Amino acid sequence: MSTVDNSVMYDATQASTRASGAAGASGAVASQRVAAQPTAAMRSLTVLPRVQIAGDQAHIVTPRKPRYERVKQLGEGAFGEVELAVDNDIERTVAIKRIKANVLDEDSVLRFVSEVQSVGRLEHPGIVPIHDVGCDDQGYFFVMKYVEGETLESIIAKLRAGDVSYRSRYSMEARAALMLSLCRAVQFAHTRGYVHRDIKPANIMVGAFGEVVLMDWGLAKRISDTGAPTEMYNRTPLGQDAFGTMLGYAIGTPAYMSPEQARGEHDRADGRSDIYSLSAVFFELLTLRHYLPPKSSVHALLEAVKTEEPMGPLAMHHQHQVSPELAWLVSRGLAKDPAQRYQSLGELIARIEAALNGDAPVQCPCTGLKRANGQWSDFIDHHPNLAVTAAVFGLYFVIAGIASTLWFAVR
Ligand SMILES: Nc1ncnc2c1ncn2[C@@H]1O[C@H](COP(=O)(O)OP(=O)(O)O)[C@@H](O)[C@H]1O
Numbered sequence: 123m124s125t126v127d128n129s130v131m132y133d134a135t136q137a138s139t140r141a142s143g144a145a146g147a148s149g150a151v152a153s154q155r156v157a158a159q160p161t162a163a164m165r166s167l168t169v170l171p172r173v174q175i176a177g178d179q180a181h182i183v184t185p186r187k188p189r190y191e192r193v194k195q196l197g198e199g200a201f202g203e204v205e206l207a208v209d210n211d212i213e214r215t216v217a218i219k220r221i222k223a224n225v226l227d228e229d230s231v232l233r234f235v236s237e238v239q240s241v242g243r244l245e246h247p248g249i250v251p252i253h254d255v256g257c258d259d260q261g262y263f264f265v266m267k268y269v270e271g272e273t274l275e276s277i278i279a280k281l282r283a284g285d286v287s288y289r290s291r292y293s294m295e296a297r298a299a300l301m302l303s304l305c306r307a308v309q310f311a312h313t314r315g316y317v318h319r320d321i322k323p324a325n326i327m328v329g330a331f332g333e334v335v336l337m338d339w340g341l342a343k344r345i346s347d348t349g350a351p352t353e354m355y356n357r358t359p360l361g362q363d364a365f366g367t368m369l370g371y372a373i374g375t376p377a378y379m380s381p382e383q384a385r386g387e388h389d390r391a392d393g394r395s396d397i398y399s400l401s402a403v404f405f406e407l408l409t410l411r412h413y414l415p416p417k418s419s420v421h422a423l424l425e426a427v428k429t430e431e432p433m434g435p436l437a438m439h440h441q442h443q444v445s446p447e448l449a450w451l452v453s454r455g456l457a458k459d460p461a462q463r464y465q466s467l468g469e470l471i472a473r474i475e476a477a478l479n480g481d482a483p484v485q486c487p488c489t490g491l492k493r494a495n496g497q498w499s500d501f502i503d504h505h506p507n508l509a510v511t512a513a514v515f516g517l518y519f520v521i522a523g524i525a526s527t528l529w530f531a532v533r
């Protein structure tokens with residue numbers, strides 16, 4: 123599995139300038155390359171006494187060890203790199219995120235601070251918890267729970283490759299249940315006034331106990347504040363990649379961002395923009411392909427996000443064997459107009475729950491039949507004697523009807 127998320131930032135207003143190799147110069151406020159570099163002296167050491175046993179005697183020993191010791195890299199994205207480390211005080215493994223050296227400037231430090239404080243305020247089982255912050259000779263870092271698992275990007279890749287164990291572990295129902303957990307985490311953030319703005323398979327992890335965790339809150343924005351822009355940082359363009367996070371004219375990841383994000387309407391981005399991204403992820407998890415056909419450039423993809431209608435629910439059902447109720451609910455989440463999507467995550471969650479319980483609204487003959495079937499099953503559960511009597515009578519009338527038709531036909 124590749125954990126490297128080819129990271130880029132992109133500013134549509136500057137794409138052509140950069141494409142020609144010229145340095146991007148725009149009207150945007152140039153970010154100051156002020157790298158807040160701490161010194162090696164700030165490197166933290168263990169604080170708890172270390173105990174050494176000699177014979178039957180326990181001794182406190184010095185010197186102290188570095189508090190965190192790197193084990194290996196876990197992954198990287200547009201702005202950060204994440205490594206596995208050992209916390210020598212608590213004696214456990216942790217994940218440490220740092221700003222990548224090549225994007226270290228004042229903007230990235232501000233974004234980093236924003237990520238730390240947003241995640242710190244969002245304590246929820248579906249949001250990775252932060253344990254500590256620090257600073258060493260490589261710069262600022264924060265320490266979070268190590269999620270021993272894999273990204274949804276890797277899970278989708280294995281399902282797409284036809285991995286038998288993944289196909290049996292991730293049935294369509296299991297995929298819907300996974301999305302339900304994810305939606306609950308995002309709903310919690312929305313109720314606390316945050317939108318994530320970069321929901322994509324590479325930022326979602328499934329842990330060893332099946333827990334679904336949303337990471338990477340670097341682009342999270344407060345939605346409760348109205349009026350003044352809530353970005354804490356300038357929008358410094360760096361590059362372009364459809365599946366990498368970008369920051370510029372459009373903020374987010376082109377392949378998963380909402381049409382309003384693709385249009386650069388940052389003030390219009392709200393909880394419904396996250397609902398669009400969640401639906402794009404849901405589409406991909408169910409069909410194992412992106413919700414839009416491949417495009418030749420990031421610019422073409424951004425145009426398609428704004429204007430091109432994705433595959434409809436009936437095609438999803440017929441071509442990818444997605445159940446009609448899930449296909450309908452994903453399609454609504456992908457409406458170009460935010461007013462046509464679910465207006466809150468509560469609505470989307472209720473629809474996923476209804477689909478899992480066989481209680482989805484009737485939207486086509488297939489959903490109608492399945493709903494009738496579900497209601498008949500409920501009736502059998504609640505009134506078994508009546509149901510059996512009704513079935514016997516029904517059968518009797520069907521047999522009597524066929525018999526009398528045949529009798530009249532042969533006379
Ligand atoms: N707490 C964690 N435990 C395990 N792996 C992690 C953790 N956080 C991030 N990763 C890995 O690192 C990758 C990049 O992390 P992310 O926070 O998305 O960085 P960026 O902001 O640069 O995109 C993730 O896709 C994931 O593979």
Ligand SMILES: [Mg+2]
Pocket residue numbers: 127198199200324325338367
């Ligand atoms: Mg990321």
